Structure formats: C-alpha cells, structure tokens
Amino acid sequence: MKIIKIIMWRINFIIAKISGSLKRLGWMQVFKIILNKPIVKPVAFSLIMQDKETSIGLYKSDFFPDLWIPLQKNPGLDVDQYLFKYDLYHNTYIGDLISRGDTVIDCGGYIGLFTLWCLKKGAKRVIVFEPEKRNYECLRRNLSSYIDSGKVLLIGKGVWSTGGSMGLRLTESGVGHSLLSGVEAIDSTPIEVVEIDTVIQDLVPNERIGFIKMDVEGAEREALIGAKGAIARDKPKMFICSYHLPDDPQVITNIVMETQPDYRVDYTGFASNDRGFIQEQGVVFT
Incomplete structure (x- = not known):
C-alpha cells in the first residue's frame, strides 16, 4: 500500500x-x-551553547547569524523547511508585497526568520504571534534588539476567531504544532488564543496593517475570521498558507472575499500529501 x-x-x-x-x-x-x-542547500549548524532549562540552543551556521533554535538532533531540517518556504515567498513575489513602512502581522513566528526578512525589507513594525513556549523564547532572544526598540511586538498566543484557551498539539521538532484535532503529536499544552483585531485595537489602533502572513497549521480560516475588521478596513496584502486542510484554498478565499470583495486572488506554490494529491501552497491577496 x-x-x-x-x-x-x-x-x-x-x-x-x-x-x-x-x-x-x-x-x-x-x-x-x-x-x-x-x-535547497542544507544548512549545517553547530551548537554553541544550550539552555537546558528552556530546551533551546544557540547555533552557528555559514548562512544565518547565530540563532536560538529549539534543541534537536538536526535543526537544519526545520530551517530547511523555512528556506523552502522562503524560496516560495520570493517566487510568489511576496518580496514585492511588503513595502517600506508597512506594519506587518506574522502569524506563526517560529524563531523569527520571516520577521527578520520583513524588517530587512523596511517594515515599520512586525506583530509576531507564536504560542509554543520554546519557539517564543527563541523569538524573544533572536529579536531582542527589535523588541526593545518597539519594531517587533511579540505575542505569546495563538490566533483564532475568538479569545480563550485551547490545547496546542506539539510535534517533536520546532514546527508543525497545531490547534487542530487529529494531528500527530507527542504532547499537548494549553495556550491562550486571541483575535487579531483585538490585539491591533489594543496595541496599534492608529496604524494601518500593510501585510499579513499566516502559517498556523490549519488555524488560518479561524484566524482570518478574527481579523475581519483589519481586512475590511485596511485591505492588507496577504499570503495565507492553504495546504493544511483539503478545502483550505476555497474556504480561505471565501472568508476573505466575503469580508473584502475588492481583492485580486492568486493561488501559488504547491503542497502534497501522502495520498498523492497536489494543492496550492498559499493564497495571495492583493
């Protein structure tokens, strides 16, 4: 079989x-x-130091600045996944979607690589959501100077359609943690979830949201419902991952277009599953 x-x-x-x-x-x-x-060329990391209390390590490579990454046998596997997505980001012209001076929302911050890229592109501020505690600690250390300056606002919560508490299903590595049931996991931990609109209103009520990226392991559709206010008001450009659930491309498109019908929609990238089906990696809204 x-x-x-x-x-x-x-x-x-x-x-x-x-x-x-x-x-x-x-x-x-x-x-x-x-x-x-x-x-993509695999990234070779060497461990400089480790923090056993938080289960993260500081790693050196020839490709990145020194990075805090959740401790694992080969962190390059997770970062390679990011590099592959990073290549997709470029191939889907996300580099042209982020403009100097934008306020960006990064849902699924992992260890901060996408946020660092946004800042390099000239983003005014990045609001980063990351509920998993090891990733959150890596983000806090990797982005410390930007957090201190106010250019990064780090939120240790998940994104959903309502506020409250949910169980986050944890994988063995630093990626793939999910709020959805039925996901293979080694453990589960309670986390707080919030609406994006509520966070915007509390932290940056007078700033226009210029770009939203979501890669939150199947919670995208719920997170978009919680961001309807910003989408309707600001019409931010968006890259929303759409490969976690079989009907993601259509459901995600419907939610956004019902909220803000003036978008142009493009389907881009690719993803596959063990049944051999191919579907779009993400939906781009401009």
Missing part, C-alpha cells in the same frame, strides 16, 4: 507540472522532489 501511495504521488506530481499547476518550479526541481532530493 505504501509503495502504491508513493507511485501515485509521483504520477500526480508530474501531471500537476505538465498541466501548469507547478509553473514556478523548473523540471530539475520537480525531479529532485520526486527522487526525494533537497531542492
């Missing part, structure tokens, strides 16, 4: 490329993915 799934995945992947669904990927990248080869 597993071999059949792998074969079907590869067949569907090639069909998706031929049909034009993967137009941002070259054939060389497609073949690398089919053969389970990395399409």
Whole structure:
C-alpha cells in the first residue's frame, strides 16, 4: 500500500507540472522532489551553547547569524523547511508585497526568520504571534534588539476567531504544532488564543496593517475570521498558507472575499500529501 501511495504521488506530481499547476518550479526541481532530493542547500549548524532549562540552543551556521533554535538532533531540517518556504515567498513575489513602512502581522513566528526578512525589507513594525513556549523564547532572544526598540511586538498566543484557551498539539521538532484535532503529536499544552483585531485595537489602533502572513497549521480560516475588521478596513496584502486542510484554498478565499470583495486572488506554490494529491501552497491577496 505504501509503495502504491508513493507511485501515485509521483504520477500526480508530474501531471500537476505538465498541466501548469507547478509553473514556478523548473523540471530539475520537480525531479529532485520526486527522487526525494533537497531542492535547497542544507544548512549545517553547530551548537554553541544550550539552555537546558528552556530546551533551546544557540547555533552557528555559514548562512544565518547565530540563532536560538529549539534543541534537536538536526535543526537544519526545520530551517530547511523555512528556506523552502522562503524560496516560495520570493517566487510568489511576496518580496514585492511588503513595502517600506508597512506594519506587518506574522502569524506563526517560529524563531523569527520571516520577521527578520520583513524588517530587512523596511517594515515599520512586525506583530509576531507564536504560542509554543520554546519557539517564543527563541523569538524573544533572536529579536531582542527589535523588541526593545518597539519594531517587533511579540505575542505569546495563538490566533483564532475568538479569545480563550485551547490545547496546542506539539510535534517533536520546532514546527508543525497545531490547534487542530487529529494531528500527530507527542504532547499537548494549553495556550491562550486571541483575535487579531483585538490585539491591533489594543496595541496599534492608529496604524494601518500593510501585510499579513499566516502559517498556523490549519488555524488560518479561524484566524482570518478574527481579523475581519483589519481586512475590511485596511485591505492588507496577504499570503495565507492553504495546504493544511483539503478545502483550505476555497474556504480561505471565501472568508476573505466575503469580508473584502475588492481583492485580486492568486493561488501559488504547491503542497502534497501522502495520498498523492497536489494543492496550492498559499493564497495571495492583493
């Protein structure tokens, strides 16, 4: 059965490329993915020091500045996932969507790499949501100078359609933690969730939101409901991940367009699952 799934995945992947669904990927990248080869150069990290109390470590590499990352055997695996998404961000012209002076909302901050990129692009301020405690501590240390200056507002809570408490299902590494049931997890921990609109009103009521990025493991649709005020008022450009649930592309599009019908919508990137189906990595709203 597993071999059949792998074969079907590869067949569907090639069909998706031929049909034009993967137009941002070259054939060389497609073949690398089919053969389970990395399409980005792996990042080699060496551990400089570790904080056993918080289960995080300071890692050195030739690619990044020294970074605090949740302790694991190979943190490069998680960061490689980010680099792959980072490449998708560029291929989906997100670099052109973030403008100098923007107030950005980063939902699913991980260890701060996307936030650092936004600041490099000239963002005025980034509001970062990250509920998992190890990632939060890494963010706090990696972005300390920006937090002190007020350019980064770090929120140790999840994003949802209402405020309250929920269980966060934890994975073994630093990524993939989810509020959804049915997700493979090694543990669960209670976290506080908030509406984005409430946080904006409390922290930056007079600032226009220029860009929103969401990668929150299936909570995107609920988080968008909690951001309807900002979406209707400011019409921020947005990149919303849409590969966590099978109907994400359509459901996410419907929520946004019902809130602000003046958007242009593009579907971009790719994602796949163990059944071999291909769907859009994200929805871009401009």
